[in-house]
Amino acid sequence: MKKSLVLAMAMALGVTASAYAANPFSDVPAGHWAYDSISKLAAAGIIEGYGDDTFRGDRLMTRYEMAQIVAKALAKGANVDKLAAEFADELDALGVRVAALEKKSDNVKITGQIRWNYEDQKRTYANGNPDKKRSRNRLRTRLWFDGKVNDNWTYRARLENVQVFHDWSGTKDNVGEDGNTNLNQAYLTGRLGGVKVTAGRYSEYLGDGNIFDDKFDGIRIGYGKNIRFGAYYGKPTGHQDSGYAGVDLKKAYGANLGFDLGKKATLDLAYDRFEPDGIAGTKTDEKFGIFSANLYGKFSDKFGLGLLYMHSNGDNTDYIADGASKNGFVVTANVAGANYNKPGSWGFAAKYYHAPAGTAIAHTMVGGAAQDFTAEGYKGYSLSADYTIAKGMKYGISWFDLKGRESKNKTKVLWNEFQLRF
Numbered sequence: 001m002k003k004s005l006v007l008a009m010a011m012a013l014g015v016t017a018s019a020y021a022a023n024p025f026s027d028v029p030a031g032h033w034a035y036d037s038i039s040k041l042a043a044a045g046i047i048e049g050y051g052d053d054t055f056r057g058d059r060l061m062t063r064y065e066m067a068q069i070v071a072k073a074l075a076k077g078a079n080v081d082k083l084a085a086e087f088a089d090e091l092d093a094l095g096v097r098v099a100a101l102e103k104k105s106d107n108v109k110i111t112g113q114i115r116w117n118y119e120d121q122k123r124t125y126a127n128g129n130p131d132k133k134r135s136r137n138r139l140r141t142r143l144w145f146d147g148k149v150n151d152n153w154t155y156r157a158r159l160e161n162v163q164v165f166h167d168w169s170g171t172k173d174n175v176g177e178d179g180n181t182n183l184n185q186a187y188l189t190g191r192l193g194g195v196k197v198t199a200g201r202y203s204e205y206l207g208d209g210n211i212f213d214d215k216f217d218g219i220r221i222g223y224g225k226n227i228r229f230g231a232y233y234g235k236p237t238g239h240q241d242s243g244y245a246g247v248d249l250k251k252a253y254g255a256n257l258g259f260d261l262g263k264k265a266t267l268d269l270a271y272d273r274f275e276p277d278g279i280a281g282t283k284t285d286e287k288f289g290i291f292s293a294n295l296y297g298k299f300s301d302k303f304g305l306g307l308l309y310m311h312s313n314g315d316n317t318d319y320i321a322d323g324a325s326k327n328g329f330v331v332t333a334n335v336a337g338a339n340y341n342k343p344g345s346w347g348f349a350a351k352y353y354h355a356p357a358g359t360a361i362a363h364t365m366v367g368g369a370a371q372d373f374t375a376e377g378y379k380g381y382s383l384s385a386d387y388t389i390a391k392g393m394k395y396g397i398s399w400f401d402l403k404g405r406e407s408k409n410k411t412k413v414l415w416n417e418f419q420l421r422f
Contacts, residue, residue, distance in 0.1 A: 107147060107148050108145060108147045109145075110143060110144065110145055111143075111422065112141070112142060112143045112422050113140075113141075113142045113144075113420070113421050114139070114140070114141050114142075114420040115140045115142075115418070116138070116139050116140075116417065116418045116419075117136075117138055117140075117366070117416060117417040117418075118136070118137045118415075118416045118417075119136050119366070119367050119413060119414065119415045120134075120135045120413070121134050121135070121136075121369070121411065121412070122411070122412045123410065124409065124411075125409050126407055126409050127409075136164075136166060136167055137164075137166035139162070140160065140161070140162045140163075141160070141163075142159065142160050143159045143160075144156060144157070152190045152191050153188055153189070154188070154190065155186075155187075155188055156187055156188075156189065157183055157185060157186045158183070158185035159183055160181065160182055160184050161182075184201070184215055185200075185201050185202060185203065185215065186200050186201050187200025187201055187202040188200055195221050195222070195223050196223070197219065198220045198221075199220075201215055201217050201237065204216035204218075204220070204232065205364075206254070206272050206290075206361075207308065207359070208306070208308055208332075209363065209364030209365075210292075210308060210330055210360070210363060211272060211360070211361055212272070212361045212362045212363075213364035214237075215236075215237045216235070217237050218233050218234015219233060219234060220232035226260045227257075227259055228256075228257070229255070230255065230257075231253075233253040234253070235250060235251055236249045236252050236274075236361070249276055249277065249361070250275055250277035251274075251275040252272065252273065252275065254273055255270070255271060256270035256271075257270075264297055264298050265295070265296065267293070268293070268294045269291075269292070269294075270291070270293075271289060271290070271291050272289060272292075273287060273288075273289045274287065274288055274289070274319075274361065276316060276318065276319070286314060286316040288313060288314025288315075288316045288320060288358055290312050290313075290358070290359055291310070292310045292311075293308070294306065294307075294308045294309075295307045296332075302335055302336045303334070304333070305331075305332070306332040307329060307331055307332075308329060308331075308332070309327075309328075309329050310359050311326055311327050312326045312356050312357060312358035314358070317375075318375065319357070319374060320357045320358035321357055321376050321406065323406070324358075324377055326356050327356050328354045328355040328359070328377055329355075330352070330353050331352045332350075333350050334348070334350075335349070338388045338394050338396075339388060340388060340394060341392075343388050343391055345387075345388045346385070346386065346388070348385050349383075349384045350381065350382070350383050350384075351381060351382045352380075352381050353370075353378060353380050353381065353382070354377075354405075355370070355373075355377050355379070356377045357374070357376050357377040357405070357406075358375065358377075360378070365382070367400060369402055369411045370402065372402075372404075372409070372411050373403075373405070373411075376405055376406040376407055377405040377406070378404055379403060379405055380400070380401045380402035381401055382398060382399065382401070383399045384396065392422055393418075393420055394418075394421075395416075395417070395418050396419070397415065397417075399412075399413070
């Protein structure tokens, strides 16, 4: 054993040699440079020597023998992380778990979600066009990668793949995907002083999902707790064809201010501004904005009630039809909620919609029914229920019954889904 290694191991134990009995090895005399350190290691049970009471310090040690010593030192609480890393394979063979190495390996965590869904839609047109019935059956897989950059910053990325078994037109594709597997989120989150920052391609959530719930290339900042301020700037990158005429959005920005109204209620005010990528000098190029006020109260552990008011402004005729109402609201009631970690838990939610024109940019509503009425606004209701079958496994069912506020066109959607999370 080398001189530096003996001394380092002894120092890692953090106790003095005087606490131990005399050196037990006959080939280590009292005047030897390693006498005190070897005495300490032997008394602590780190080294044992050989059956003839010798230490044999001039003999080369095998990696396996060294790993045994490191394992014993770890068990005693010695700080020998570098040695543990060096002899990781041998320690693994000994069945020794090295906490410091495990902590390092956990620097990147992988979680996932698998969702199968089946939906039926029926559209009824007030102008006499034939009703349209269609269905869709898909399997979506998402993997999240979370990496800790330092104590203040975290990187997150998401891989997504969608297998289409049955699509709107009735064709089947039991082999492939609706596209390649994509890295469709990649962003940093952290703090600069007291300001929380999110930057990159992340999911933006506006108007409680009634305005936008999809991918966004940009930056968002937030500050405060009981009184909260937030702002964002960037480009919507999801559901670019969700508008009435399929106009892309090249820019979006906004700000929000939230308040805690006692312990059971919150009020959030927001203004979101959108800039379409239309033809310059025409109505399709005109910006439009949405003001929203969201009041939500939690009246018990299992019951909550919310009221969202929305007002759209601007003259962009692709998102706001001439003469369409620019004012509206959504009422939400929810009871309990299914928790992935609690088998047997359940939840129920009901919503009544009287939404204004120009607000359903990328609605969180499953099935995309709200986007059918972006330019004119919509009214109707939805009912949803979910149940946790086993830990990490949940089933949900939703019913949507909507019609346009101007055209009286109707859309009904039945949505089923089964989700796994790990």
